[in-house]
Amino acid sequence: MNNVVLITGSGSGIGRAIALRFAKHGNPVVVNDIARETGEQVVSEIERNGGKGIFILADVSDVTQVKKMFGETKEKFGRVDVLINNAGVPGTFSLIADMPDETWHKTMSVHLNGTFYCMREAARMMILSGWGRIINIASIAGLMGTVGSGEYAAAKAGIISLTKTAAKELGPYNITVNAIAPGMVGTPTNLKLRDKGSPFIETAEKGIPTGRMTTPEEIAELLLFICSSTLSNINGQVICVDGGAEISISMDSFMLDFLTGKSSILKEKEHSK
Numbered sequence: 260m261n262n263v264v265l266i267t268g269s270g271s272g273i274g275r276a277i278a279l280r281f282a283k284h285g286n287p288v289v290v291n292d293i294a295r296e297t298g299e300q301v302v303s304e305i306e307r308n309g310g311k312g313i314f315i316l317a318d319v320s321d322v323t324q325v326k327k328m329f330g331e332t333k334e335k336f337g338r339v340d341v342l343i344n345n346a347g348v349p350g351t352f353s354l355i356a357d358m359p360d361e362t363w364h365k366t367m368s369v370h371l372n373g374t375f376y377c378m379r380e381a382a383r384m385m386i387l388s389g390w391g392r393i394i395n396i397a398s399i400a401g402l403m404g405t406v407g408s409g410e411y412a413a414a415k416a417g418i419i420s421l422t423k424t425a426a427k428e429l430g431p432y433n434i435t436v437n438a439i440a441p442g443m444v445g446t447p448t449n450l451k452l453r454d455k456g457s458p459f460i461e462t463a464e465k466g467i468p469t470g471r472m473t474t475p476e477e478i479a480e481l482l483l484f485i486c487s488s489t490l491s492n493i494n495g496q497v498i499c500v501d502g503g504a505e506i507s508i509s510m511d512s513f514m515l516d517f518l519t520g521k522s523s524i525l526k527e528k529e530h531s532k
């Protein structure tokens with residue numbers, strides 16, 4: 260494989276694992292992040308393993324920075340063959356009744372606007388080159404809704420919808436567009452929380468039929484599979500990688516109890532009785 264692969268938010272977690280895996284498979288990789296230090300570390304790791312990579316500092320929620328990033332990639336590698344929209348911010352643990360405007364706008368701008376801006380630039384390049392793969396990292400939250408992260412779930416649902424439209428529009432040009440919907444992933448952040456005995460992680464893990472989180476490496480492996488040249492007819496799909504969590508018991512009742520106790524509006528209601 261010698262595809263130019265751009266992965267947003269690949270300085271850590273799932274994106275890092277994807278960048279390392281595609282580079283190991285012989286693809287030139289563009290590591291993008293808003294965090295320079297970790298992004299550059301991933302590129303160093305790629306180079307130490309004999310791969311090719313560059314780091315581009317860009318905020319995907321800023322359309323000017325996104326255009327510049329695609330321009331720089333074209334200058335360096337000539338094109339983008341694979342785009343993986345992975346950059347994201349976590350859910351904020353806030354009931355809708357308590358949610359500040361900034362929380363909503365921040366999440367929408369990174370996840371949904373960022374995915375749209377990058378997808379549009381990639382589509383323009385891929386239509387001209389005649390081949391492409393776009394994979395958007397959504398979440399099972401985008402399929403189920405999730406108590407305490409309404410903004411995150413809505414952004415991910417938007418990403419899923421955008422994926423399906425793009426699959427219809429770009430399919431005729433030999434470009435497939437799919438979404439991956441992970442459940443809880445064993446990223447360093449989540450593993451640290453688990454080690455600290457987080458009840459959030461413990462409850463979530465109990466709801467996974469296979470009894471474990473997905474590893475970032477498993478997600479990377481699936482993406483490589485979807486991008487293989489022999490697999491050109493998987494298009495417009497949402498692939499859950501969650502150990503069966505989406506079809507299992509949700510942790511919503513746990514989150515509802517947890518956040519109800521912290522909610523200022525619900526406290527106000529209690530006092531007014």
Ligand SMILES: NC(=O)c1ccc[n+]([C@@H]2O[C@H](COP(=O)([O-])OP(=O)(O)OC[C@H]3O[C@@H](n4cnc5c(N)ncnc54)[C@H](O)[C@@H]3O)[C@@H](O)[C@H]2O)c1
Nearest residue numbers: 268270271272273292293318319345346347398441443444
């Ligand atoms: N970890 C999970 O359990 C899980 C589950 C489902 C979906 N996801 C999704 O997977 C993706 C990666 O998550 P992760 O757990 O690896 O998170 P992470 O925090 O480890 O990595 C996200 C990366 O995105 C970068 N980033 C944030 N805002 C950015 C911006 N505006 N522009 C460019 N880069 C930006 C961060 O600096 C960070 O390096 C996210 O889209 C997340 O919503 C994660």
